[in-house]
Amino acid sequence: MIANFWQKLYRNGWVTGLVIVLLITFNTLFSAKGATTVEGFESGSKGSYAAADVTLSTGVWNLNDALIGNLAGDAKSGTKSTRIRNSGRATMKFNRTTGAGTVTIKHGKYGSDANTTWQLWCSTNSGSSWSQIGSTVTTSSTTLQTATFTPNISGTVRCEVRKTDGTSNRTNIDDITITDYGTSGGGGGSASVHLTMGNPSSAGTSNLNNYLLDKPQYAVGYNCSLGRPNWVSWQLNNSWLGSTPRQDDFRADTTLPSGCYQVKSTDFSGSGFDRGHMTPSADRTSTVAVNSSTFLMSNMIAQAPDNNQGVWANLENYSRTLVGQGKELHIISGGHGTGGTGSNGTSNTIANGNVTVPNRTWKIIVVLDTPGSGVSGVTTLTRVIAVNIPNAQGVRNDDWRNYRVSVDTLESLTGYDFLSEVPTSIQSVIEAQIDSF
CATH class of the missing domain: 1.10.287 (Helix Hairpins)
Incomplete structure (x- = not known):
């Protein structure tokens, strides 16, 4: 039957x-x-600008002062895209439960309209409150361009696009792509977007002197015996930059494991050394919370003032000029050795022996031409900057270019395996070279 x-x-x-x-x-x-959310606005229909919900392939979206356009003037990757005017919005009415690692959005001008501006906002409480992600985007081309954001939000999240110029000029938005938290949209299979190029010391959570702190804003390989990071690694692109002022809220990192001394903000007082950021405050200006995260003492080394405020700061500023040119950077930095010279002379340790002063400061910068391309964007022609600078006074006005070395040299110095997620055939080329741009 x-x-x-x-x-x-x-x-x-x-x-x-x-x-x-x-x-x-x-x-x-x-x-x-879960996995990757991709909304191309192909499955729905909405012919008016009046606020209304529309069911699309990913779920229900609210389009306010926005419609789904399919005219010749609409910039689109398929047959449709959403068209937003005035101060309109396109808002997810559903939550992703696997967070948001990266968000890419294609955008273009409608027809002959003038330039427009818009922002990405996300919510972690089902839309009760929202936070801006990254900086304001200007749409100036009728050909679709791709904007990349890095929310690095875990757990529940929903996002919306907000047109911000308030004019009647129209913006087309298409192919909104959201990856899970802990992925970089194509970057080498590592657990964090900040470890896209690899985990230099295979840091984990079983060794207090090689302890992994995987934060949304950067990753740290921490050494409890030294009271400083072995290394700090972070991604830098336009999505991390905005107008948030420096928070200056230096504080202990209470997420360090039991048995690990929590370095305090006051531990550097009178030492003659700066609380030297590894991930710079100025690399994290998208939101107050993101900037504040850089002031955790687990992100600091004891840095000579002339090093920190001079040659090191100049390299940081140069890095951000590359981002302004449309590049994405993957940066790793740290201190090596024992004994630096600050404004009070040479010291091996400070803070009653709880913090070891490094002898050198080093940094590696991988320059990607295509943001979001991850390891797949690294070739034998990829620019890699590596420096090794004395942690001492007297270097304030030095040119950082004079301290360039190869990645191979830094591997020999530190014992770390840098860029381990990059294919070895490419590693062998780019790690042997000394930057000369």
């Missing part, structure tokens, strides 16, 4: 239809709640 029932269903095409419906339903749920 049951067999005959299913045979009839199959002959009538009902089973096939049921399977298709189930597959479509699964695909929609999977796209919205």
